[in-house]
Amino acid sequence: KKLMIINGPNLNLLGTREPDLYGSLSLHEFLDAIKAKYPTVEIFHFQSNIEGELISKIQEVGFTYDGIILNAAAYTHTSVGIGDAIKAITTPVVEVHISNTYAREEFRHHSFIAPNAKGVILGFGLQSYELAIQSFLTD
Ligand code: DQA
Numbered sequence: 062k063k064l065m066i067i068n069g070p071n072l073n074l075l076g077t078r079e080p081d082l083y084g085s086l087s088l089h090e091f092l093d094a095i096k097a098k099y100p101t102v103e104i105f106h107f108q109s110n111i112e113g114e115l116i117s118k119i120q121e122v123g124f125t126y127d128g129i130i131l132n133a134a135a136y137t138h139t140s141v142g143i144g145d146a147i148k149a150i151t152t153p154v155v156e157v158h159i160s161n162t163y164a165r166e167e168f169r170h171h172s173f174i175a176p177n178a179k180g181v182i183l184g185f186g187l188q189s190y191e192l193a194i195q196s197f198l199t200d
Contacts (some may be wrong), residue, residue, distance in 0.1 A: 062102050062103065062127045062128065062197055062198060063103040063105070063125075063126045063127050063128075064102060064103065064104050064105070064126065064127060064128045064130060064194060064197055065105045065106070065107065065118070065122045065126050065128070065130070066092070066104065066105070066106045066107070066129075066130045066132075066143070066190060067077070067106075067107050067115060067118055067119065067129060067130070067131045067132070067133075068088065068106070068107070068108040068109075068129075068132050068138060069108075069109070069110075069115055069132060069134035069135065069136050070109075070111075070134045070135055070145055071109040071110065071134055071135070072088060072108055072132060072134055073088060073108050073110070075088045076144075077150055080136070081188070082159075082160050083096070083159050083160065083186075084159065084186055084187055085096025086172065086187060088100070088106075088108065089197065090105070091187050091190075092106055092182075092186040093095050094195065095190065095191060096189060098191075099149070099194060099198075102198065103127075104194070105122075112136055112140055112143065112177055113141060113142075115133065115136065115143060115146075116143060116146045119131075119143070119146040119150060119154075120146060120149070120150065122152065123146070123147075123151065124150060124151050124152065125152070125153050126137065127197060128148075128153055128154075128155065128197040129152050129154045129155070130151060130154075130155050130157055130190060130193040130194065130197075131143075131147075131154050131156055131157065131174060131178075132156075132157045132159070132189075132190075133156075133174055134159070137156070137158070137162075137169075137172050137173065137174050138168055138169055138171055138172065138173070139173070140173050141173055142172035143173060143174065144174060144176070144177055145154065146176040147174060147178065147182045148177045149175070153177055153178075153179040154174070154177070154178045154179060154183070154199075155178060155180050155182060155193040155196055155197070156174045156175055156178040156181040156183075156188060157180070157181075157182050157183065157189040157190055157192075157193050158181075158182075158183035158184065158194070159183075159185075159186055159187060159189060160183070160184060161184030162183055162184075163184075164184070179196075180196065180197070
Protein backbone atom coordinates (compact mmCIF):
# COMPACT_ATOMS: atom_id res chain seq x y z
CA LYS A 62 0.00 0.00 0.00
CA LYS A 63 1.08 3.52 -0.79
CA LEU A 64 -0.07 6.11 1.74
CA MET A 65 0.48 9.88 1.93
CA ILE A 66 0.36 11.67 5.26
CA ILE A 67 -0.44 15.36 4.75
CA ASN A 68 -0.03 17.77 7.63
CA GLY A 69 -1.21 21.36 7.60
CA PRO A 70 -0.14 24.58 9.29
CA ASN A 71 1.93 24.64 12.48
CA LEU A 72 2.32 20.87 12.61
CA ASN A 73 5.99 21.37 11.68
CA LEU A 74 6.31 22.66 15.25
CA LEU A 75 5.10 19.39 16.77
CA GLY A 76 7.14 18.58 19.86
CA THR A 77 7.65 22.20 20.86
CA ARG A 78 4.16 23.56 20.18
CA GLU A 79 1.79 23.29 23.18
CA PRO A 80 3.26 19.91 24.24
CA ASP A 81 0.51 19.34 26.82
CA LEU A 82 -1.95 19.24 23.96
CA TYR A 83 0.06 17.84 21.06
CA GLY A 84 2.84 15.77 22.71
CA SER A 85 6.61 16.15 22.89
CA LEU A 86 7.62 14.04 19.89
CA SER A 87 8.70 15.92 16.76
CA LEU A 88 7.09 15.13 13.43
CA HIS A 89 10.27 13.49 12.15
CA GLU A 90 10.82 11.35 15.24
CA PHE A 91 7.25 10.19 15.01
CA LEU A 92 7.36 9.44 11.28
CA ASP A 93 10.62 7.51 11.57
CA ALA A 94 9.06 5.33 14.27
CA ILE A 95 5.91 4.74 12.20
CA LYS A 96 7.90 3.85 9.07
CA ALA A 97 10.00 1.38 11.08
CA LYS A 98 6.86 -0.21 12.53
CA TYR A 99 5.19 -0.69 9.12
CA PRO A 100 8.11 -1.64 6.85
CA THR A 101 5.90 -3.13 4.14
CA VAL A 102 3.80 0.03 3.76
CA GLU A 103 5.07 2.87 1.58
CA ILE A 104 4.54 5.89 3.81
CA PHE A 105 5.17 9.35 2.38
CA HIS A 106 4.83 12.66 4.16
CA PHE A 107 4.16 16.25 3.19
CA GLN A 108 3.76 19.25 5.48
CA SER A 109 2.93 22.80 4.52
CA ASN A 110 1.74 25.95 6.21
CA ILE A 111 0.25 27.12 2.92
CA GLU A 112 -3.32 26.21 1.97
CA GLY A 113 -2.72 26.10 -1.80
CA GLU A 114 0.29 23.79 -1.41
CA LEU A 115 -1.88 21.36 0.54
CA ILE A 116 -4.49 21.44 -2.25
CA SER A 117 -1.82 20.87 -4.93
CA LYS A 118 -0.43 17.87 -3.02
CA ILE A 119 -3.94 16.40 -2.59
CA GLN A 120 -4.46 16.72 -6.38
CA GLU A 121 -1.00 15.30 -7.15
CA VAL A 122 -1.41 12.07 -5.17
CA GLY A 123 -5.20 11.82 -5.16
CA PHE A 124 -5.58 9.57 -8.21
CA THR A 125 -2.75 7.08 -7.68
CA TYR A 126 -2.16 6.53 -3.96
CA ASP A 127 -4.14 4.00 -1.91
CA GLY A 128 -4.89 6.46 0.86
CA ILE A 129 -4.38 9.96 2.18
CA ILE A 130 -4.16 10.65 5.90
CA LEU A 131 -4.94 14.33 6.30
CA ASN A 132 -4.49 16.56 9.31
CA ALA A 133 -5.37 19.92 7.79
CA ALA A 134 -4.92 21.51 11.24
CA ALA A 135 -6.55 24.96 11.43
CA TYR A 136 -7.58 24.80 7.75
CA THR A 137 -9.92 21.94 8.71
CA HIS A 138 -12.26 24.53 10.13
CA THR A 139 -11.91 27.17 7.41
CA SER A 140 -10.99 25.72 4.03
CA VAL A 141 -13.72 25.24 1.44
CA GLY A 142 -10.87 24.69 -1.05
CA ILE A 143 -9.39 21.69 0.76
CA GLY A 144 -12.89 20.24 1.20
CA ASP A 145 -13.51 20.62 -2.54
CA ALA A 146 -10.13 19.05 -3.39
CA ILE A 147 -11.11 15.92 -1.46
CA LYS A 148 -14.37 15.74 -3.41
CA ALA A 149 -12.43 16.04 -6.68
CA ILE A 150 -10.05 13.09 -6.17
CA THR A 151 -10.53 9.32 -6.14
CA THR A 152 -8.09 8.32 -3.36
CA PRO A 153 -9.92 7.88 -0.03
CA VAL A 154 -9.03 10.38 2.69
CA VAL A 155 -9.02 9.70 6.42
CA GLU A 156 -9.15 12.92 8.47
CA VAL A 157 -7.06 12.86 11.63
CA HIS A 158 -6.49 15.17 14.57
CA ILE A 159 -4.13 14.80 17.48
CA SER A 160 -6.47 16.49 19.94
CA ASN A 161 -10.18 15.88 20.50
CA THR A 162 -11.43 18.92 18.64
CA TYR A 163 -14.95 18.40 20.06
CA ALA A 164 -13.60 18.95 23.57
CA ARG A 165 -12.16 22.32 22.51
CA GLU A 166 -13.50 25.67 21.27
CA GLU A 167 -16.74 25.75 19.31
CA PHE A 168 -14.96 26.88 16.13
CA ARG A 169 -13.06 23.57 16.07
CA HIS A 170 -16.30 21.55 16.01
CA HIS A 171 -16.91 22.13 12.32
CA SER A 172 -14.85 20.41 9.62
CA PHE A 173 -14.86 21.06 5.88
CA ILE A 174 -12.98 17.76 5.46
CA ALA A 175 -15.26 15.35 7.33
CA PRO A 176 -18.27 15.31 4.95
CA ASN A 177 -15.99 14.11 2.15
CA ALA A 178 -13.72 11.84 4.19
CA LYS A 179 -13.92 8.07 4.40
CA GLY A 180 -13.69 8.44 8.17
CA VAL A 181 -12.39 10.63 10.96
CA ILE A 182 -10.01 9.70 13.80
CA LEU A 183 -9.32 12.25 16.50
CA GLY A 184 -8.27 12.69 20.07
CA PHE A 185 -5.77 9.83 20.36
CA GLY A 186 -2.63 11.94 20.21
CA LEU A 187 -0.12 10.88 17.56
CA GLN A 188 -1.71 7.43 17.70
CA SER A 189 -4.55 8.93 15.62
CA TYR A 190 -2.20 8.72 12.59
CA GLU A 191 -1.33 5.10 13.32
CA LEU A 192 -5.00 4.14 13.61
CA ALA A 193 -5.58 5.81 10.25
CA ILE A 194 -2.74 3.79 8.67
CA GLN A 195 -4.23 0.60 10.11
CA SER A 196 -7.62 1.50 8.63
CA PHE A 197 -6.07 1.34 5.15
CA LEU A 198 -4.34 -1.99 5.81
CA THR A 199 -7.48 -3.91 6.63
CA ASP A 200 -9.42 -3.11 3.45
C1 DQA B 1 -5.42 19.85 15.12
C2 DQA B 1 -6.68 20.52 15.68
C3 DQA B 1 -6.93 21.86 15.02
O1 DQA B 1 -8.10 22.46 15.56
C4 DQA B 1 -5.76 22.79 15.27
O2 DQA B 1 -5.96 24.00 14.57
C5 DQA B 1 -4.44 22.17 14.93
C6 DQA B 1 -4.21 20.76 15.23
C7 DQA B 1 -5.07 18.54 15.84
O3 DQA B 1 -4.37 17.73 15.24
O4 DQA B 1 -5.47 18.34 16.98
O5 DQA B 1 -3.54 22.85 14.44
O6 DQA B 1 -5.66 19.55 13.75
